[in-house]
Every structure is written in C-alpha cells, then in structure tokens.
Amino acid sequence: xxxxxxxxxxxxxxxSEATTELLQGLLxxxxxxxxxxxxxxxxxLPYLAQAQQMLQASGIAYGAQNASEHAKGAYTGEVSTSMxxxxxxxxxxVGHSERRSIYGxxxxxxxxxxxxxxxxxxxxxxxxxxxxxxxxxxxxLSVVNAQVQAVLDAAGAESLANAVVAYEPVWAIGTGxxxxxxxxxxxxxxxxxxxxxxxxEVAAGLQILYGGSVSPAxxxxxxxxxxxxxxxVGGASLDxxxxxxxxxxxxxxxxx
Numbered sequence: 001x002x003x004x005x006x007x008x009x010x011x012x013x014x015x016s017e018a019t020t021e022l023l024q025g026l027l028x029x030x031x032x033x034x035x036x037x038x039x040x041x042x043x044x045l046p047y048l049a050q051a052q053q054m055l056q057a058s059g060i061a062y063g064a065q066n067a068s069e070h071a072k073g074a075y076t077g078e079v080s081t082s083m084x085x086x087x088x089x090x091x092x093x094v095g096h097s098e099r100r101s102i103y104g105x106x107x108x109x110x111x112x113x114x115x116x117x118x119x120x121x122x123x124x125x126x127x128x129x130x131x132x133x134x135x136x137x138x139x140x141l142s143v144v145n146a147q148v149q150a151v152l153d154a155a156g157a158e159s160l161a162n163a164v165v166a167y168e169p170v171w172a173i174g175t176g177x178x179x180x181x182x183x184x185x186x187x188x189x190x191x192x193x194x195x196x197x198x199x200x201e202v203a204a205g206l207q208i209l210y211g212g213s214v215s216p217a218x219x220x221x222x223x224x225x226x227x228x229x230x231x232x233v234g235g236a237s238l239d240x241x242x243x244x245x246x247x248x249x250x251x252x253x254x255x256x
Contacts, residue, residue: 002207004223004250005164005230007040007125008237009065009093009211019047023054025240032244033059034251037230040091041237045079048087056088063091063125066099069112081120092117095147096127097170107150115155118162125164125232126151127211128191132171140169144187145194157198164207165191166232172212174234181221181228184210188227216242219249224256 014022023041026033033039040061043051051062068078084092094117095110105113110126117124128147130140144167151159167187169179179187188208196203210222211232222228230250236242 002205002229004034004037004254005040005207005209006034006037006233006243006247006250007042007063007091007164007166007209007231008233008243009042009096010044010238011065011098011234012044013238014044014047016047016050019043019050020054022238022240023051023060026060026244027054027058029240029244030058032248034244034247036254037247037250039243039247042091042093048084048089052087061090063093063122064089065093065096067092067094067113067117069109069116071116081116081122084122085120089122091123091125091164093166094124094126097129097168097173099127101170107147108154110147111150111154114151114163115159118155118159123162123164125166125209127166127168127232129168129170129173129211135169135171140187141190144191148191148194152195152198157195157202160195160199160206161202164209166209166211167191168211168232174213176213178213178215178218178222179210181225184212184222185225185227188225192227214246216245216249219246220252223250223253 042063042065064084067081094113099105114124128144130143207229209230209232210228214231214233215236
C-alpha cells in the first residue's frame with residue numbers, strides 16, 4: 001500500500017516575509033505533524049533558499065513548481081534541474097494544468113521534464129487531469145490515461161516507482177468545486193489500472209494524490225477512498241493550520 005503525502009503548491013503567492021511566516025507556522029506546529037504522512041511544500045522558485053534553510057532540520061520536505069527539460073543554454077527565464085539540485089530540492093511538479101493550459105506544455109514536453117527531473121536525482125510529481133468540457137463529453141479517463149501513457153512511452157512504467165502522480169480535475173482547481181469522493185476514486189482507480197497493465201508491482205506502490213480545492217472540510221472523505229494516497233493542495237496550503245489539518249486527515253486514514 002502506498003504511503004500518504006500532503007503537498008502544498010503555493011503557486012505565485014509569496015514574499016520573503018510571508019514565506020518565513022508560513023514556514024515558521026508549520027515548524028511551530030511540529031508536534032501536530034502527522035506521523036507517517038510526508039508533508040511537502042512547493043514555494044515559488046525565489047524562496048527555495050529560505051525553504052532549504054528553515055526546513056533542512058525538520059520533517060517537512062520541499063520542492064519546485066517547475067523545471068526546464070534542458071540541462072543548460074540560451075533559455076532565458078528557465079531554471080534547470082541542476083540548479084534546483086543546488087538547493088537540495090527533492091520533488092518537482094511537472095505538467096501542472098496551468099503549465100499545460102497557460103504555457104502550452106504538451107504531453108511530450110511534460111514527459112521530457114519528467115525524465116530530466118529523474119535524471120537529476122529528484123522525484124517528479126506528474127500532474128494530470130481533464131477540463132470541464134472533457135468531463136462533460138465523457139472523455140475524463142481517456143484524457144488522463146493518455147497523459148500517463150505519454151510518460152510510460154517515454155520513460156517506461158518502471159520509472160513511476162520513483163515518481164508521484166497527482167490527479168487534478170482542471171475544473172476543480174481554485175474554483176471551490178471538488179470532485180465527489182466517488183468521482184475522484186473512479187479516476188484514481190482507472191489511473192492505477194492503466195499503470196498496472198504495464199507493471200502491476202509499480203502500480204500497487206504508486207502514490208496518486210488528489211488535487212482540486214482540497215480543504216480541511218473535504219480531506220477526510222477524499223482520503224478515505226482506496227486509491228487516493230493524499231492531496232496536492234492549493235489555497236489551503238497557504239495557511240499553516242489548514243495545511244496541518246489536511247495532513248492530520250491523511251494520518252487518520254493510516255490508523256484505519
């Protein structure tokens with residue numbers, strides 16, 4: 001059975017002061033950190049040094065929201081995986097819906113970034129999900145499976161043994177809408193089955209997080225589903241107490 005993870009994607013929300021305040025709030029709540037649940041924060045890139053300094057002696061991991069598929073060169077504004085490694089980054093988000101929709105990242109680009117992250121010794125968190133139009137057209141499973149298949153074709157199923165998948169229905173991100181636990185479970189089970197067709201052992205141990213307006217109010221029901229192994233949290237991760245509460249909801253499932 002996969003372990004539980006609660007990851008907080010801060011997106012483009014931070015300042016030096018806010019980063020210190022939020023991380024200190026998490027550190028002050030160390031006693032409330034859930035045993036057996038990996039807690040991860042994804043601050044904006046300029047604040048990785050703060051995260052490294054403040055979290056290095058804690059039980060909280062940190063990661064980057066994006067990385068280039070290129071090792072180096074004339075790519076103004078991009079950040080390479082080797083640069084992230086300088087800050088001892090462990091996790092990197094790849095293929096977030098905002099990167100796909102706003103910045104035009106294709107499945108092939110996402111797969112290239114995924115492989116670059118792994119080649120640098122870090123763990124990619126592969127984000128997949130469908131739009132509202134795709135869900136209403138009954139295309140949810142074909143869309144998410146195609147996004148997973150692009151990585152399987154490029155890197156092989158065995159690569160997922162050193163990766164995390166995050167299912168984030170695009171229509172539920174930042175909208176306050178959340179897929180019902182049953183809707184989320186259906187997709188998570190389908191993702192695991194798709195991977196199992198290539199490698200059953202890897203699929204059994206694969207962490208599949210749910211992302212889409214996860215909050216302290218919705219976390220327990222979502223995490224109670226068999227194939228949901230935690231959450232990729234957006235807005236609620238910007239509040240230390242809310243983020244810790246979601247982690248505690250994940251920890252409660254381990255005791256069942």
